[in-house]
Amino acid sequence: MQIDKITFNDISIFHPEEEYSIFNKLNFTKTIGGKEWLRRFFMEPHSDLKRIHGIQSILKTFLEHINDWPLEITNGTIIVMEKFFDYNLDPVPENANSFNSFSYKVLHSADYSMVKYSVSHFADFYRGLYKLVNLFNGVDLPANLHFYLDRMLGALKEEPLMRLAYRDPAKTFTVNENIYYAYYLRVKYRLLTQEMIDVFGRLEAWYSMAIAIKTYNLQFPTFKEQDQPFIKAEGFYHILLQHPVAYDLVMDPSQNFIFLTGPIWLGRVR
Numbered sequence: 046m047q048i049d050k051i052t053f054n055d056i057s058i059f060h061p062e063e064e065y066s067i068f069n070k071l072n073f074t075k076t077i078g079g080k081e082w083l084r085r086f087f088m089e090p091h092s093d094l095k096r097i098h099g100i101q102s103i104l105k106t107f108l109e110h111i112n113d114w115p116l117e118i119t120n121g122t123i124i125v126m127e128k129f130f131d132y133n134l135d136p137v138p139e140n141a142n143s144f145n146s147f148s149y150k151v152l153h154s155a156d157y158s159m160v161k162y163s164v165s166h167f168a169d170f171y172r173g174l175y176k177l178v179n180l181f182n183g184v185d186l187p188a189n190l191h192f193y194l195d196r197m198l199g200a201l202k203e204e205p206l207m208r209l210a211y212r213d214p215a216k217t218f219t220v221n222e223n224i225y226y227a228y229y230l231r232v233k234y235r236l237l238t239q240e241m242i243d244v245f246g247r248l249e250a251w252y253s254m255a256i257a258i259k260t261y262n263l264q265f266p267t268f269k270e271q272d273q274p275f276i277k278a279e280g281f282y283h284i285l286l287q288h289p290v291a292y293d294l295v296m297d298p299s300q301n302f303i304f305l306t307g308p309i310w311l312g313r314v315r
Contacts, residue, residue, distance in 0.1 A: 057285060058087055070284055073256040076120045078246025083253055094268055100251075101265050102187035107255035113180050114252055117173035117214075122166050123242055129163040130235060132156075137232075141225040150220050157220075160227040164218055167230055167238070168209045174241060175201055175210035177248070190251075193244050200241050205229040273298055 060066035068087055074080045091097045135153045137160070138145040150157045174197050181194055201207050205226060218226070230238060257263065261284060269275075276296040282289035296303070 056283075059084075065285065067284060071254070071257040071261075073253040073260070074249050076118070076123050076246060076249060078123060078242060079249030079253060082246045082250035086250055086254075094270065097268065099187055099189050103190045103251050104255045104258060105265075106181070106184065106186060106190060107252050108259060110180055111255060111259055115173035115176040115180075117169040117176070118245060122169050122173075123245075125163055125166040126170060126238070126242065129159065129167075129230070130239070132159055134159060134227075134231065137224055137228045139228055139232075141221050141228065143221060146221045146224040149224055157223070160223050161218070164223050164226045164230070167226065168212045168214070168218075170238075170241075170245075171201065171206050171210040172212065172214065174245065177245075190248075193248060196244055197241065200234075200237055203234060203237070206234060206237075 056067070057065055058067050060069075063069040068084065072080060072083055074083055091100065135149075135156045138149060178194055178198050178201065181190075186194065201210055206229075209226065258265075274297065276294065278294040280291040281294045282291045294303075
């Protein structure tokens with residue numbers, strides 16, 4: 046789709062007051078990363094038909110599993126993980142054992158508190174990724190979605206991350222385990238985990254679109270390649286209106302004039 050900035054603003058994709066924006070209406074993301082990816086998708090609509098069909102396939106796949114999205118990963122989960130990476134933590138022992146783990150806990154008590162609090166959130170995160178991968182196991186996936194799930198699967202094959210994903214959430218981490226995971230997460234798998242946070246945000250943005258489709262009973266447009274422009278919409282209305290009156294719209298070379306009235310449009314001609 047090609048759209049100029051004036052039209053972009055006129056139809057209220059974004060608005061300084063969020064309740065007046067289409068973006069806010071369709072935003073069902075729970076994490077900041079997911080929201081930013083959704084904003085990016087809205088700001089950069091595709092003009093290539095193949096890519097549009099690819100996104101439609103992804104959304105249809107999510108719609109088939111709309112009630113199975115893992116709940117372990119929240120915005121709080123992501124915030125704690127990012128703070129752990131940014132925190133000026135004293136070096137964690139590489140080879141965790143009872144002696145150096147206990148020493149770290151005693152001699153670096155504030156840092157250990159950060160470690161203890163963070164590791165369980167990393168476990169929630171990788172447990173959620175594991176559920177996502179299993180959710181689509183054996184499903185014929187669109188190429189784009191398959192790529193990102195394959196990246197998740199690759200991360201989960203790393204032993205420390207796999208052990209976190211399999212961890213019973215009711216089981217408390219020992220001091221030794223906290224130090225063990227803190228080292229690997231902080232040193233060995235920092236970049237990989239940050240990539241997984243970004244990948245999750247992208248998937249959550251697509252899932253948000255699927256939720257919006259189900260919530261508001263939206264329909265997928267169909268496209269046909271031809272020389273002459275043609276648009277046909279039935280039951281057409283602006284999604285921000287509380288009590289819209291739907292109408293049918295047809296635009297082609299012989300019907301290319303629309304007169305829009307109302308308090309917002311002020312009799313603008315399109």
